[in-house]
Amino acid sequence: MKKDLIVIGAGPAGSSAAFLAARAGLDVLILEKESWPRYKACGGALSAKTVDILSEHDIQIGPELIKNQISEFKFSFPGREEFGLNYKKTPIKLINRKTFDDFLLKKAAAAGAEFIDQMEVLRVKENGNEVLVETLTENYTSQFLVAADGANSRTAKYLNREKKGIIKNKGIAIEAEIEYQNLIDNNFKDQILIDFKHLDNGYGWVFPKKDFLSIGLGILNFEKVDLNKILAEYLRELNIRIKKDDFLVKGHPIPVYSDQTEFKRASNRIFLAGDAAYLADAFIGEGIYYSLVSGFAAAETIVDYLDSNSAEPNYIPAENYEFKLKNNIFTELKEAEKIARLFYNNKKIVQLLLKSRRDLLIIFMDAVQGLKSYSELGNLFNFFKNLFKIKI
Ligand SMILES: Cc1cc2nc3c(=O)[nH]c(=O)nc-3n(C[C@H](O)[C@H](O)[C@H](O)COP(=O)(O)OP(=O)(O)OC[C@H]3O[C@@H](n4cnc5c(N)ncnc54)[C@H](O)[C@@H]3O)c2cc1C
Structure with a gap:
């Protein structure tokens, strides 16, 4: 029929x-x-x-679907630059x-x-x-x-x-889900990590959910790298020690x-x-x-x-x-x-800005959450772009 x-x-x-x-x-x-x-x-x-x-x-979306709600963030940039944010306004929901x-x-x-x-x-x-x-x-x-x-x-x-x-797919992402019971020690329960140093045009993440950590890498604009190798490096750097090495790493293109x-x-x-x-x-x-x-x-x-x-x-x-x-x-x-x-073309300056201007970091998170539009974030970035005479 x-x-x-x-x-x-x-x-x-x-x-x-x-x-x-x-x-x-x-x-x-x-x-x-x-x-x-x-x-x-x-x-x-x-x-x-x-x-x-x-x-x-x-x-x-009822509470039974939410595997964690997190307001603590840590951002890493090249040159071992790190800073945190407690974004209480609207914690990120993980499902x-x-x-x-x-x-x-x-x-x-x-x-x-x-x-x-x-x-x-x-x-x-x-x-x-x-x-x-x-x-x-x-x-x-x-x-x-x-x-x-x-x-x-x-x-x-x-x-x-x-x-x-x-x-043409410009993006690709991979993810591993590692159960807490397979971790030797777990220091990640209440913090989201966002890492901008391992990839030029993308980022790594650690999302702690109820039973497992989601750890992944996403490239958003053509980058010829071995993502599996970088993920292994990322795990080592985070000092994530695993009892059984049998977790799956899976992914697919991100149609940007x-x-x-x-x-x-x-x-x-x-x-x-x-x-x-x-x-x-x-x-x-x-x-x-x-x-x-x-x-x-x-x-x-x-x-x-x-x-x-x-x-x-x-x-x-x-x-x-x-x-x-x-x-x-x-x-x-x-x-x-x-x-x-x-x-992604100006990470050094962006890092300096976000680290020194908390108001900008909060607007950045507001835009990620959809509480402010990307246009508003774009206007601010443009303001600083002109100030620093950045070319894109
Ligand atoms: C590693 C990774 C991490 C990501 N993290 C996030 C995140 O944290 N937040 C976020 O918002 N987005 C994230 N994304 C993007 C998000 O996963 C996708 O944008 C979203 O799943 C797209 O939904 P969809 O319904 O279009 O496709 P999908 O969720 O991929 O669903 C497509 C469905 O179609 C089925 N299908 C395919 N071909 C056929 C066929 N020929 N016949 C019948 N069925 C078929 C598939 O089996 C699948 O079930 C991530 C992507 C990746 C790869």
Whole structure:
């Protein structure tokens, strides 16, 4: 039977789209290739704006999902420069992606979406007013498709098949989860570490969660390095001694948004959302928030189209979706790209500024949390850029 909407992928982008569409009464099917619930390499840091966007859609992040809330930060810069911050205003919430993604999927299922796991989509094809979705064992058809199939999205390649070579991943991140019981000693329970000295265009992190430490490295703009080797160095430097050396290191590309790239995010039947749509921010690699915003926006576009079909024959879904993304996130993502250039190319000066100007450090954290916009942080950085005559 033909579905109103098929969603590929049950990450935050897929579940948010399925939730909104099912709640509006659409017949929705989610296809997920992994056995569910699945592990996902991720630091699991939720900014305040992520919690807010969920809340705006009546999804509350309860305490059972929060694996720690931290207000103590330590920042490291090249030259053994270190400084701390107690950011009490809004502690960073840490979640575990397996339970968080399952929670969101259950919201979509409760709203009426059907879910099939271990069903990898091999091919999609837009055919007039419908989309054909092919898996190894089944073929499906739907009026619309939201492709939330992550960083290596096949659908993104399909939509951009005429622009070969345009899609270039500039980012990549890896993460290890080390259980406390495997640590010889643990000094990290209540502090987040952010390390800007091991990578030129990215950072390392230590996020202490309830049962394990998430330790990782993320590159946000092309850097030819051996991330596994740097992670081993980072662990040594942090004096993290492990009883059993059997933890997994996993990761994948970070599809960083770039204002410079022409990339098709939608046709009138197919909408890319989340990582598939290249919506991670170029400054810190945040992706969950942008996945949710784009998932909700894709579903809203489809619902609006179906509602207004007869009344507004000129409604063009692809344009409407781009318009929603432009209004809600492109400005911030563009600013993140500018700040990333300024920040990573001038770490010495940035370090001096953040260390000596606590007010600036707090605005930096406010922007990371989404309490202030990247534009505001950008304006301040620009002020100092002009003061120090920095070129970018
Ligand atoms: C190491 C690392 C750390 C990160 N840390 C953070 C962080 O702390 N905070 C933050 O905000 N962001 C972080 N990110 C980014 C964040 O993880 C992503 O932006 C986010 O998961 C994107 O959500 P999504 O729903 O688009 O894709 P995903 O969460 O990747 O979900 C895609 C889903 O699609 C499924 N799928 C893929 N192909 C198919 C197919 N052909 N058929 C069926 N199913 C398919 C996959 O199995 C997967 O379940 C991190 C990324 C990495 C790599």
